[in-house]
Amino acid sequence: MIISDSAKKQIDIWIEKYPQGKQSSAVMEALKLVQAENDNQLTSEAIQAVADYLDMPGIAAAEVATFYENYNHKPVGKHIIRFCHNISCMLNGADDLITHLETKLGVKTGEVTKDGLISVKKVECLGACVGAPMFQIDDQYYEHLTADKIDDIVDGLK
């Protein structure tokens, strides 16, 4: 069973928020909930299961799932570092910091550390330009990053 009863209950809450017959509008939340239950990853089966539950074509759910950065289609680490490399962060040295992070962890962006603890992703603007350069680890933003600050933060991840 790809969608648990508890996830279904939560999806239903989202379905309720939309007019009747527009249940497919809940697709983003549904994908998020199902992803959380499946090792933080969406397989084709999981996307199809969400589509079936929302009575929409599988490909329509897949369009959404592949459009957004926050859905994972490959195995990911326990923590995901989403490093912004858009204009404000880039001007403030994001590219060098990303290289620093890659060297420190021994992985390229898009990969997972060998111990399965950390994935690194390059993402577009996260809307925190005032704190550039920045990244997001799981649900938390970290701003005004420097190489030292990154070392401290990453070393603290368990």
Add this chain to the structure above:
Amino acid sequence: MASITIEIDGNIVNAKAGERLITITDREGISVPRFCYHKKLSVSTSCRMCLVDIEGVTKPQTACSTPVSDGMKIHTQNEKAKASQKAVMEFLLINHPLDCPICDQGGECELQDVAVEYGSDVSRFSEGKRVVAPSDIGPLIQTDMTRCIHCTRCVRFGSEIAGIMEMGGTGRGEDLKIEPFLAEGITSELSGNMIDVCPVGALTSKPFRYELRSWQMASADSVARHDLVGSNLYAQTYKGLVKRVVSGDNELVNETWISDRDRFSYEGLAHENRLLLPQIKVEGQWKEVEWNVALDFAIKGLNKNALNSRKAHKLGGLASSTATTEEFYLMQKMLREIGCENIDYRLNVNNLDDPIHLDSNIKLSDLECVDNVLVIGANLRLEQPMINLRLRKAQLAGASVSALNVKAFDYNHKTNHSTVSPNEIATILAGALKVILEKNSLEAPSYITNINPSELSINLADKLLDSERSVIVLGEHVINNTQAASIAQMVAEIAKQVNGKTLNLTSSANTLGAQYAHFLPKSKGMNTNEMLAADMSAFLLLDIYPEYDFHHSNSAVEALSKDDVFVVSLNSFNNELVAQYSDVLLPMAAMYETSGSHVNINHDMQSFAAAVKAPEEAKPAWKILKVIADLLELPGFHYENVTQVSEELKHQKIYEHKQDITIDLGKKSSAIETIWMHSAYHSDALLRHAKSLSSSKIGQTNSASMNTATAKELSLECGNTYLGVPVVVSDTVADRCVFVSSNQSTDMGRES
């Protein structure tokens, strides 16, 4: 909408307020380049190619999405418009490969054509181009998605017209790819239209891959004969062979779409089993001979076995329902001239004593305007895809669709399915009729006085009474219902009471042509089943393959194989069984190789000319029949061309052997009900020989579906076979019923 005047390129043009600009320019013959816009699809505004300059608006606007208002001044050709269009073109070409020389779309490519006018001869883009890995989406469509310009016509076609969204755009930005989601690829029965709508070479015809350039081929108007619609299409030919089929436009018939079976059936023409030379059987050995020898042999055999000894009543004439109207007409004329009344095209009907009579009294184009549909015994999507397409439109516009079927078929629109056994249909309709008559304060006939309408009957009756434009569709699964005639009669009565229309889809292909040609037994003639049971001495067969065509396939083979029966077969294909019972094999032209006409459900007699000559010695069947008639020295066969035959039969009234039906609702069988249907791509000989269709998902369908309880009663499970067909256990099937959809012959018979 209010009439307004606008100005396009300095010319005053009348329009309606709110109309899209591009529909006006198209109407006025003003050329505006476009890729994503398609007149039958929603507007997506994704390609940006149709930019035009509107006075008073700073930025150029897309003609496809801009509604016009009074006094609007539009420039489609000025510097600003041209510069915008050229800029868009440059962007579209950034990632498009320069592989036109090896691209099948070359020469008929919208991108290529527009690039000639709007493109630059040198690209300023020196970075790497996007490449999309090839993927296999099935045997009908070839993909080269590196060429895709993301117009999303195929995606919109799937979700809006075919009713099954299979293509979609995954990824984002540079990584956006148009692709199906799962590995099973594209399965729609209308998928080939994606090839037609694709403006570039991303989606092309797989069977046609690397064959020819479009300008090398001649194009002939033709009409498909696989269903009751007679879709208009173009057969594209090269050196006497049909190389490709593309859709034609006819708003009243098929709009601009055709089904995959109409599009790809031409492949069967080149099958190695085509019958190419006349053959006669001498002392059990087949001999290839000249036409005159074969015809002499046939005439001698017919004379000896039937005519000379005044045994014309022992001669039988049977034809496949895919024959042209003219073939039906000539064959029956000839047979009647020699005193033979044993004429029939109804091969797959179990009981011909109480035939179904039901008019089709609604135009195809009106089907999309109905507000209530009741479908009885049909898997419309596969059996009559073009009719389903119209009904789907009606449903999307708000019509309620109910279906009484043995199985909850996968319709591509919202349908209230009621899975019922064929046994119950008559009672359900009787109940509904009773409710309707009571509402109309009319007296119920005696056969329904004892009926106690079920909830389903009341529900159906209410829907029919509430609607203003109902249509009741009687489908092919009903033909072998023990109460078929009663069901048809009640459908007619219900429609009359609610002021609705009826659509009779119980037989397909050119069966209406057969009725116009009077290809049915009159007075003392025998019908198919009577012929098979009688002591016949000769048969004249037109394109018949008993192992597929007959309901009673075993008795058919037996009847035809008797030693003292002389069988003349006009066939387009040869096979072991045909060779076993025939005495003469006369090779006949198949679809696209013969001229004639098809009568569709609207009673439109659509004529078509042969697109190619039949291969080798094969001849159009109307010519063969005419020569046989001449050799038999029959009067009235001085035809020089098929048009003269058409002229002669044009004034004929449709022949129906109407008889009063006593509705008897008690007539039920207690056995497990089997509904046998050939899969949609095996319904006639040409389709069965079309390789790509056969290997598609629909063509591969071969299953006997039954629910768990029925499987248990029959001691069957998945992995077993039922009448030789693999069992599928599915609880979408009504109790004590088996629905067979098979791509194989009916060697085992069609009944349990």
